[in-house]
Amino acid sequence: MENVLDIKHLSMHFGGLKAVDQVSLTVKRREIVALIGPNGAGKTTLFNCITGIYEPTLGDIFISPPGGGQKRINGKKVNEITERGLARTFQNIRLFQNMSVLENVMIGRHCRAKAGILGAILKDKKTREEEQDIIERSYAILKKLGLDAYVNELAKNLPYGAQRRLEIARAMATDPFLLLLDEPAAGMNPQETRELDALIVRLREEENISILLIEHDMKLVMSLSDRISVMDYGQMIAEGEPAEIRQNSKVIKAYLGEDFHA
């Protein structure tokens, strides 16, 4: 199957620190891949390299959007990468706090719309239609993620679990082919985590997208992922299906002390 994301020997150095060191990783179409590893292993730094927040020191990142063709995206601007079909959420929730829930999602539609200054001022037919389309699609996404009750609520007033889901909704609004989730279950209770599990699977099925996620909740990771990649000290130490990873001695060593029954 085709790789939608293909990272080859990627390194990110901060001064002398090699936060990411010669990491290779692939995500295939419609695959759910988990990236795990102890705190400080370089997982979020890798995410930041993929999404353009950092420019990697060495190596290549290739993407293959559904339209066909492979593109190298190193050093592209954050918004350009999103436009090409990668969307992400943040570990420490970064919603637009003082905007309504619907508007948060509408922002995600920004890069798929065109209305300019003149359109905004004149409110011509095309702009109005486009705006209506943004509103309806955004609402549909909220509905799908069970957030429609909060439409006009300010994002900051949402309960924690709903905020995490809103981050996913917002990212989905950009029409991604690859969704990057940075610890989507952090701080959630078991019930919420189970719902999240179902949600992620459903997104993959219904929207035909691939998902790369960083997660610490091993139960979620094991049940959800097709493949798991394990990072430690900036390096990729193991890769494989959940069953393999569970047996891997390097992984067990890296997690020494942590329980590992899923």
Add this chain to the structure above:
Amino acid sequence: MKHITALKNSLLISFWFMFLTFPIMVIRVNTIENVVEWRWMNMLYVGFGSFVLSFVWRYLISRKEAGVKQAAAADTPSKRLTERLLTDSAFYRPVQIMAAVFFLAFPLIFSTYQINIMTTALMYVMLGLGLNIVVGLAGLLDLGYVAFYAVGAYSYALLNHHFGLGFWAILPVGAILGALFGILLGFPVLRLRGDYLAIVTLGFGEIIRLILENWNEFSFGPSGIANIDRPGFFNIDLSLEQVTVYLYYLVIGLCLFTMVVVNRLKDSRIGRAWVALREDEIACQAMGIDKTKTKLTAFALGATWAGMAGVVFAAKTTFVNPASFTFMESAMFLSIVVLGGMGSITGVIIGAMILILTPEYLRAFSSYRMLLFGAVMVLMMVFRPQGIIAGVRRMYHFPVKQSEKGIGGS
């Protein structure tokens, strides 16, 4: 017991301020005639004033803290009321109509002098609304907004002086030049962090003023340009009073135009991007928004109104010189936005009216004008950062049937 500690604290504060203000408030030296003036009464005023104010301060702080807790717990009824006042048309329509009638009838009721003052206030509404795009919506603290105002004023003054071009021809030119200068300044500075941006724009504003002051061949230096034409009205000669009324309605028209445009921008794709950028730059970029482009549009569109208001200013006063474009003007625009409410159109209008009209009508206040502006900025930030009227986000209503649409299909 609580009251006694409060009393004791207030007494301490009162003594502290009496001590603090002693040299500046009490002593005044005349170094030429070698006399010292001792104004002991001031010390009493300060002591008494700070004693009373310390109670008010404490009360407001405790209320603010309680407010934070309340807001976290649930929506308070008072919040619902203000929200309703702003969002429920049954509440705000009558107010809107009354305001419209008042402003339209104003020149019929009041004297030329009053009309002049009101025209000035309305010009500040325009400027406030323009700055509100930059500061309130996009969250970029622009302390050099006066530069674009100067650009507008000088473009009319110079083009009128050299080529005899009229007001209506230059009004769009001023707007475009304002926008161009906005982009010109925006390009280099927009990648700076918030506080650096503030000080660079301040520097830019001062540079423009200093150039106007020193480049005599271009701008006629500190003496400025006089005898600028007033706006024409179908080639009819108007008396001074008629011109005043004409200018008033002209500014009303421009204000309405500004309000409509800013309101539409606010809830458009671009306006949302501004607010998102204000809320979280990184998340905003991660949602596919081009940071630089978005900031530039905010800067340019904000500057447009300053350029236009500058043209109106030159036409109204028929005289411009660099002294009209100091940092204090920028500070005034900013306090209008801060007092009224960042991001709120109604707020800015109210803010401009209060800050421009109060010193005009309460003559006793007029020398305290800038003192008032400074205090307003501090107090609003401490007690009500959202301003008199907080910017409200648009509400969307959904009939059930719309929900059937899928994400992918259109």
Add this chain to the structure above:
Amino acid sequence: MDYFLELLIGGLTRGSIYALIALGYTMVYGIIELINFAHGEIYMIGAFTALIIASVLTMAGMSGLSVLILASVVAVIYASAYGFTVEKIAYKPLRQAQRLSPLISAIGMSIFLQNYVLIAQTSDFLPFPSLLPELPFMDAYAQFMGSSELIIVATTAVMTIILTLFIKFTKMGKAMRATAQDRNMAMLLGVNVNRVISNTFIIGSALAAVGGILIASHIGRINFYIGFIAGIKAFTAAVLGGIGSIPGAVLGGLILGWTESFATGYVSSDYEDVFAFALLVLILIFRPAGLLGKSTVQKV
């Protein structure tokens, strides 16, 4: 050559004053990440207080060094008190607020203090008595450097050294550095953060007052507006050197002083302030971290 030397000394003197004020900006910024716009006003209030006290003492029949010392001590105390109070009123309630709020509050405070002095005192320029003594041994060099210039440069050097030692070796200095690194962590480790912040304002204000007295004696006149321009220039110096860095503030002050001195001397004196602002704009665009500052990676 003589002209060059004259400009060099002139720039050094100017730069020293900028450095003294810049230290206050840099310290406050280092600790609470706020551009304390009111800092320039503290400097102005320091100068005014010195003028008032010195005049009163002179009229009471005192003269010479005792006037200088008394006036300076009072001015420093008052400036520190103002700095302390400004922080309590305009910044402390805003510690948790959004970034723009304290900045706007600071601008408001600056405008307020300017107009407070304007109303309570005067809008005219006041002649400032030359408090600094004439040093006889400087006569030989009077062509290049006057006594007051030497005193200004020497005072700045001494102040900087004391400040550096204070921050390096005292307990309070260590607490300040800890707070600048990570305020929450410092708090958890038992540092009284409120006191650290207050002390930072007090020290910065005292330095500004010293700068105010020196420059007022040197130039010979003051008004309520001197703090505004001096404040922006000192801020430029702080940014130029790398905001948060103490040697940076001094270096930045000197570079700015020389830039102004040479630019006005060789190019045009009309645009004195434009050079400073242009320099500020250029540094912020091309090297926002300053000469001695470290650029930081934003955490996501």
